[in-house]
Amino acid sequence: MTKKLSLLVFACLSVLLGTAQNGTNPSFEEVISLQSRSNAVISPDGKNIVFEVQSVDWKENRYDRELWLIKDGNAAFQLTNNTEGSSRNPKWSPDGEWIAFTSKRGEKTQIHAIRAAGGESSQLTNTDKNISSFEWSPDGKKIAFLQSEDKSTDEEKRKEKYGGFVVEDAEYSMNQIWVVDFNSANFNRRPLPEQLKDTVYNKKQKAKLLIDSTTFSVNYFKWSPDGKKVAIEHQPDPLINTFFDADISIYDIGSKSIKPLVKNSSYDGLVDWSPDGMSILYGSSLNNKVSNYYKNGKFFRIDADGKNNRQLAEGFDENLFALQWNSNGIFGLSWQKTVRRMVHIDPQNGSTDILSGTPERIWNYSFSDDGTKIAFTGSNDTDLTEVYSSSFPLGDAKSLTTSTQQIETWATAQSEVISWKSKDGAVIEGVLHKPQDYDATKKYPLLVIIHGGPTGISTPGAVPSYVYPMVQWLNKGALILRPNYRGSAGYGEKFRSLNVKNLGVGDAWDVLSGVQYLEKNGLIDGNKVGSMGWSQGGYISAFLTTNSNKFKAISVGAGISNWMTYYVNTDIHPFTRQYLKATPWSDKKIYEKTSPMTNINKAETPTLIQHGENDRRVPIANAYELFQGLQDVGVETKFIIYKGFGHGINKPKERLAATWHNWQWFGKYIWGEEIEIPAE
Numbered sequence: 001m002t003k004k005l006s007l008l009v010f011a012c013l014s015v016l017l018g019t020a021q022n023g024t025n026p027s028f029e030e031v032i033s034l035q036s037r038s039n040a041v042i043s044p045d046g047k048n049i050v051f052e053v054q055s056v057d058w059k060e061n062r063y064d065r066e067l068w069l070i071k072d073g074n075a076a077f078q079l080t081n082n083t084e085g086s087s088r089n090p091k092w093s094p095d096g097e098w099i100a101f102t103s104k105r106g107e108k109t110q111i112h113a114i115r116a117a118g119g120e121s122s123q124l125t126n127t128d129k130n131i132s133s134f135e136w137s138p139d140g141k142k143i144a145f146l147q148s149e150d151k152s153t154d155e156e157k158r159k160e161k162y163g164g165f166v167v168e169d170a171e172y173s174m175n176q177i178w179v180v181d182f183n184s185a186n187f188n189r190r191p192l193p194e195q196l197k198d199t200v201y202n203k204k205q206k207a208k209l210l211i212d213s214t215t216f217s218v219n220y221f222k223w224s225p226d227g228k229k230v231a232i233e234h235q236p237d238p239l240i241n242t243f244f245d246a247d248i249s250i251y252d253i254g255s256k257s258i259k260p261l262v263k264n265s266s267y268d269g270l271v272d273w274s275p276d277g278m279s280i281l282y283g284s285s286l287n288n289k290v291s292n293y294y295k296n297g298k299f300f301r302i303d304a305d306g307k308n309n310r311q312l313a314e315g316f317d318e319n320l321f322a323l324q325w326n327s328n329g330i331f332g333l334s335w336q337k338t339v340r341r342m343v344h345i346d347p348q349n350g351s352t353d354i355l356s357g358t359p360e361r362i363w364n365y366s367f368s369d370d371g372t373k374i375a376f377t378g379s380n381d382t383d384l385t386e387v388y389s390s391s392f393p394l395g396d397a398k399s400l401t402t403s404t405q406q407i408e409t410w411a412t413a414q415s416e417v418i419s420w421k422s423k424d425g426a427v428i429e430g431v432l433h434k435p436q437d438y439d440a441t442k443k444y445p446l447l448v449i450i451h452g453g454p455t456g457i458s459t460p461g462a463v464p465s466y467v468y469p470m471v472q473w474l475n476k477g478a479l480i481l482r483p484n485y486r487g488s489a490g491y492g493e494k495f496r497s498l499n500v501k502n503l504g505v506g507d508a509w510d511v512l513s514g515v516q517y518l519e520k521n522g523l524i525d526g527n528k529v530g531s532m533g534w535s536q537g538g539y540i541s542a543f544l545t546t547n548s549n550k551f552k553a554i555s556v557g558a559g560i561s562n563w564m565t566y567y568v569n570t571d572i573h574p575f576t577r578q579y580l581k582a583t584p585w586s587d588k589k590i591y592e593k594t595s596p597m598t599n600i601n602k603a604e605t606p607t608l609i610q611h612g613e614n615d616r617r618v619p620i621a622n623a624y625e626l627f628q629g630l631q632d633v634g635v636e637t638k639f640i641i642y643k644g645f646g647h648g649i650n651k652p653k654e655r656l657a658a659t660w661h662n663w664q665w666f667g668k669y670i671w672g673e674e675i676e677i678p679a680e
Contacts, residue, residue: 022436023411025475028659031465032056032652037403038377039088040387041366043096046373047072048116049400050079050090050099051387061653067101069116070387070400079114080121087112087121089133094140098184100124102131111145113182125180127207128152132175133220136182138227143180144210146218148173148238172238174217177210177230211251211258219246220270225277228253229304231261233270240571243267244289248282250304261306267292271299272325274347279303281312281325281347293578294455294487294496299323301347312350316343317492322364328371328392333362335490337429338417338459342376342394357394359386361459367392381415381460407463411436411475415460420517422486423509426498429491430483430514431458435474445478445670446524448511448551450533450540454487454503455496467557467610467649467658468532473666479524485510485540501581503563503594504543511540512550527552530666534558535618535647538610542596542626545635546603553669555608555662558618558647561626562597569619600629606636608665610658612645638665 033056040051049070057064065086067079080087085104092099093113100113105123109130114121125131127147134145151173210230217238222231230253235246248262248270262268266285273280283297297319302309312330313320320343323332330345336354340361344353359378363385366375372392379385383404390397413433422428449468451458464470470480484490485507486498499506511531519526530553533541538559545554560566564584567576577583584591592598607630611623623639630637640661642654649655660677667673 024409025472026407026410026463028469028472028656028663029058031463031469031471032655032659033058034384034406034463035403037385037387037401039090039364040375040377041090041092042368042373042375042389043092043116044094044369045096046368046370048096049375049387049389050092050116051076051375051377051401052088052090053078056652058652061651063650063652067099067114069099071116073389073400076387076401079118085109091134091136092116093136093182094138098140098182100134100136100143102134104130111143111180124182125207127178135221135223137223138225141182143182144221144223144230145178145180146175146221147178148175149214169239172217174214175219175238176214177218177221177232178207179210180207210253213258217242219243222270222273224273224304225275229277231270231273231280232258233268241574244285244292244574248280250280261304262300262302262309265289271323272330274301274325275327277304279308279347281323281330283323289574290581291497291500291578293575294493294500296493299345310350312347313343313345313352314350316352319489320345324365324367326367326371328367331365331367333365335457337490338431338457338484340459344393355394358390358397359388379461382412382462384462404462410463410471412462413460413464413471413474413480414438415462417460418517420514422506422513424506426486426495426506426510428483428485428510428514430481431460432518433464433470433474433480433482435477435479443522443525445528446481446515446518446530447473447478447666447670448481448483448515448529448531450483450485450507450511450531450537451488452533452535452537453489454485454499454507454536455489456536457484457489458482465659466534467655467662469659469663472663476671478670479518481514481518483511483514500579501590503579504540504547504596505594507540508543508547511544512548515550526550528670530554530670532557532608532662532666534610536560538618539596542607543594545605545607545626545630546596546599549604551605553608553666554605555610555665556623556626557610557658558612558615559609559622559626560596560618561622561629562595563591564595565621565625566618567591569621571616597625597629600626601633603630603633603635606665606669608661609637609639610642610661611639612642612647612649614645615647617647 036054038052042049052065053068054065065088067087067090068076069079070076087101087103090099090101098113102109103112111124112121113124129147132146134143216234218234220233230251232249235242247268249258249260251258265287266289269283271281279301283299285292299312318334320332320334330347332343334343342355360380363377374390376388377385386399387401388397416432418432419429518524529551531541531551532555534557538557541554542556542559542561580590609623611620627639649658664675667675
């Protein structure tokens with residue numbers, strides 16, 4: 001048997017059958033196939049919880065989401081089973097009898113409803129456009145929803161005469177609020193699809209446009225507690241960068257009048273009504289259009305008549321998100337280094353308290369109507385995300401699901417948070433993953449995996465993955481470092497601002513100093529180090545390719561290679577202007593300083609490039625530019641394009657392929673193995 005074939009057989013057996021000493025080494029397919037729990041929503045009376053479960057449909061090559069229900073604390077059971085598409089975004093009716101949700105069971109995403117007591121779901125809407133979000137009215141008699149205006153007739157006429165073309169940044173459809181009646185008596189039987197056009201679910205009979213206006217596009221809305229008004233976050237058009245001009249208005253249903261409430265020169269975002277309906281909670285960038293991407297968001301409460309506007313949580317040095325306002329106050333979530341906590345805000349004086357007594361990371365939460373019961377999803381360092389319940393204020397959190405049982409027999413990651421000083425003295429944290437049979441007397445190969453963002457964050461976890469086979473690398477005998485480089489979330493506004501006008505340069509300091517720290521302390525073999533990342537992590541990896549010779553191999557996933565190329569092609573032009581404080585035409589030097597391509601002639605490291613064919617966030621021109629440059633200077637490189645994908649790989653088969661591509665690349669350059677990807 002040849003050496004190449006022997007290594008192929010060993011690699012496949014190691015990954016597919018498992019060779020880990022303290023548990024089974026899972027296959028790539030098993031990791032990708034892990035079910036996950038998310039979006040736990042508690043019933044108004046606090047007795048029941050609906051949540052989403054994601055699983056993999058390998059045959060159809062898709063991730064499927066379905067609704068599951070926990071009744072009175074008993075074992076969860078599956079509530080929906082859509083063989084055509086996912087069921088998601090569940091919302092309880094105010095009386096707790098119904099669960100509405102969105103699902104695509106045909107050409108368009110529509111609203112469906114199912115009794116909490118069980119039975120089959122029924123389709124409520126039948127519109128010509130996809131429905132993006134919806135809200136029950138407080139009395140449960142109506143559902144308002146968002147969908148874009150229908151311009152299909154005009155578009156077809158133009159195409160018939162002139163063929164296909166589009167004017168950039170000038171052609172779009174406004175998002176509008178529609179309302180449909182909900183009468184539970186109509187759900188005694190489930191109409192068959194062919195009957196829909198003849199039933200009360202027909203859009204011509206039921207759905208009505210709430211605000212007959214095309215002068216703005218609606219991002220978000222909330223019914224007032226009494227159902228007489230609707231607060232609206234809107235912007236001049238639905239283009240992604242127009243969020244800078246979002247404002248908030250109040251629509252009075254009785255008088256059919258709309259009144260502006262908050263109109264700063266930058267972003268104003270609706271959050272919630274106060275429980276008594278007298279005030280609005282909102283976030284705002286005020287007049288700031290130059291640092292939205294890395295500065296802390298600001299939050300305010302204002303009376304519904306526009307009076308008594310005042311800032312809340314003014315001294316809280318991190319971003320807050322997923323805010324809600326109930327009788328116990330205002331609540332939100334926030335990263336605090338590598339943990340994610342619930343935060344309480346006093347609506348009167350704006351003071352904040354971080355609530356403990358929960359898992360280390362809370363992903364979402366919801367309250368019962370009286371504010372005494374909470375449902376949430378959360379995870380710890382050594383388990384998977386579970387659904388929890390607790391009474392307020394989180395003193396008795398109880399796990400209600402058993403997702404972690406999926407990995408009970410696996411050899412999973414051991415995680416610890418370490419810190420070191422970067423070149424300029426900044427303290428950097430990172431997650432160090434070790435194999436379960438870690439031996440402190442050995443020096444291990446090191447793989448550095450860099451998160452995106454830059455305002456993302458890496459956290460401890462039992463089975464970290466995406467397109468990087470982290471658990472399998474650990475079980476193969478490597479360490480993994482996931483640095484929270486400058487700009488990461490969780491460490492305050494000043495830390496998030498450290499890479500302004502310093503992108504790539506400061507990030508590389510943080511990564512290289514972390515590698516040096518591990519090498520100095522005798523944990524790693526400094527001659528066997530690789531790096532990889534996606535999006536901003538791909539950019540940093542590309543920067544390391546052309547500015548360092550420390551690494552034996554690098555993988556660049558959806559990474560930026562030239563900031564000028566990125567700036568003129570991306571869908572978020574302000575991102576570059578804010579971080580580099582210039583355009584390429586006003587300060588060419590800062591673009592050169594921070595672009596990997598500037599030092600392409602210094603590149604030495606074999607580099608794998610992975611990119612989605614239709615990526616608008618980091619357009620594929622960046623990948624072609626790096627690929628050609630590396631070829632021109634004689635550096636070994638491979639460029640893999642994932643057909644039909646945008647910025648992420650969101651189908652299981654292509655995610656499996658990308659995982660194998662990374663396994664193969666680093667196997668060759670870190671372990672000296674020639675690995676062939678199995679055809680079956």
